[in-house]
Amino acid sequence: MILDKLNRVIFPWVAIGDQPTQKAIQQVRNNLEIIVAESERLTSLINDVLDIAKIESGKVEWNxxxxxxxxxxxxxxxxxxxxxxxxxxxxxxxxxxxxxxxxxxxxxxxxxxxxxxxxxxxxxxxxxxxxxxxxxxxxxxxxxxxxxxxxxxxxxxxxxxxxxxxxxxxxxxxxxxxxxxxxxxxxxxxxxxxxxxxxxxxxxxxxxxxxxxxxxxxxx
Ligand SMILES: Nc1ncnc2c1ncn2[C@@H]1O[C@H](COP(=O)(O)OP(=O)(O)OP(=O)(O)O)[C@@H](O)[C@H]1O
Ligand SMILES: [Mg+2]
Incomplete structure (x- = not known):
């Protein structure tokens, strides 16, 4: 979502910016991609750990x-x-x-x-x-x-x-x-x-x- 917003608002300016600006913006973009990937990984880790804890403690409602x-x-x-x-x-x-x-x-x-x-x-x-x-x-x-x-x-x-x-x-x-x-x-x-x-x-x-x-x- 963050990347979508940046793509729409900031990145169009990259095309008309000077070289150093383009490089800096690309760097920000790469870093954001890492942050998004890592936050997805952490979310999946937390969900899996919670899922295991829930199953083991007998709190899952089985249907x-x-x-x-x-x-x-x-x-x-x-x-x-x-x-x-x-x-x-x-x-x-x-x-x-x-x-x-x-x-x-x-x-x-x-x-x-x-x-x-x-x-x-x-x-x-x-x-x-x-x-x-x-x-x-x-x-x-x-x-x-x-x-x-x-x-x-x-x-x-x-x-x-x-x-x-x-x-x-x-x-x-x-x-x-x-x-x-x-x-x-x-x-x-x-x-x-x-x-x-x-x-x-x-x-x-x-x-x-x-x-x-x-x-x-x-x-x-
Ligand atoms: N189809 C497969 N072929 C080869 N190795 C496998 C396969 N499935 C699982 N493994 C091995 O078993 C390990 C444990 O699998 P598991 O699904 O529990 O964890 P994961 O896929 O690494 O991570 P997660 O499922 O939590 O995202 C894997 O890291 C991999 O080393
Ligand atoms: Mg797996």
């Missing part, structure tokens, strides 16, 4: 109902579509339109799939992300597969821990807080499901999670 996995997947896909466009990655849908209903909190499950799709895009430079879902006995299994950097074997369990990021965070790695997957784990475990990853370094990763089907749960 459990019978929900369609297709709605969950499609809403998450729409929410992340601009990320795919920005990086020119293909999203592949690999699920049948008649999947069984699951019982869960629709918004929270969309949040899980958005987190997994965002990670898949963030850690993939070329190729695609595949979204699969199928029934396995009394569970639905959802899998998000990417063709990205992969995760070393000894790090695969740790990525679900809070603030855990693979590699050296001070070097040139994508930004984040290391909280997304721990929130996903909390949400999935609250649904009686499990979440895990299988990955080959340099070849890609698949994040799986399971959800109990609606029909198998005792009425609440």
């Amino acid at each position: 459990f109902e019978s929900v369609s996995p297709i709605i969950i997947l499609e809403r998450a896909i729409i929410s992340t579509s601009s990320l795919f466009e920005d990086k020119n990655l293909r999203l592949i849908r690999d699920f049948s339109p008649d999947l069984p209903l699951i019982r869960g909190d629709q918004d929270r499950l969309i949040q899980v799939v958005i987190n997994l799709l965002s990670n898949a895009v963030k850690f993939t430079e070329v190729g695609s992300v595949t979204c699969q879902a199928q029934q396995n006995q009394e569970y639905l299994v959802i899998a998000i597969t990417d063709t990205g950097i992969g995760i070393p074997h000894n790090e695969q369990n740790k990525v679900f821990d809070r603030f855990q990021q693979v590699g050296n965070v001070l070097t040139n790695k994508p930004q984040g807080n290391g909280l997304g997957l721990s929130i996903c784990r909390q949400i999935i475990e609250h649904h009686g499901g499990q979440i895990w990853v299988e990955s080959q370094l340099g070849q890609g990763s698949t994040f799986f999670f399971t959800l109990p089907l609606a029909v198998n749960l005792p009425p609440s």
Whole structure:
């Protein structure tokens, strides 16, 4: 918003200003871009920390109902579509339109799939992300597969821990807080499901999670 205002009010003058003025204004503009990016990062950190605290203290009001996995997947896909466009990655849908209903909190499950799709895009430079879902006995299994950097074997369990990021965070790695997957784990475990990853370094990763089907749960 600040940048929008400056673009409209101040930056048109850059075109007619002298060289030193143009340089100074460009410097201000760069600094503002950093401030805006950092404040967005801080906002997302605060939101994630609050979300974890809320879930752990039992203060979240869960809205459990019978929900369609297709709605969950499609809403998450729409929410992340601009990320795919920005990086020119293909999203592949690999699920049948008649999947069984699951019982869960629709918004929270969309949040899980958005987190997994965002990670898949963030850690993939070329190729695609595949979204699969199928029934396995009394569970639905959802899998998000990417063709990205992969995760070393000894790090695969740790990525679900809070603030855990693979590699050296001070070097040139994508930004984040290391909280997304721990929130996903909390949400999935609250649904009686499990979440895990299988990955080959340099070849890609698949994040799986399971959800109990609606029909198998005792009425609440
Ligand atoms: N699809 C993936 N491919 C490769 N590495 C991944 C993938 N998803 C997660 N990781 C690794 O697991 C770490 C933890 O993921 P998590 O989503 O919790 O945090 P983040 O994406 O770094 O930050 P945040 O989600 O809080 O913005 C990541 O920093 C990354 O090192
Ligand atoms: Mg993440």
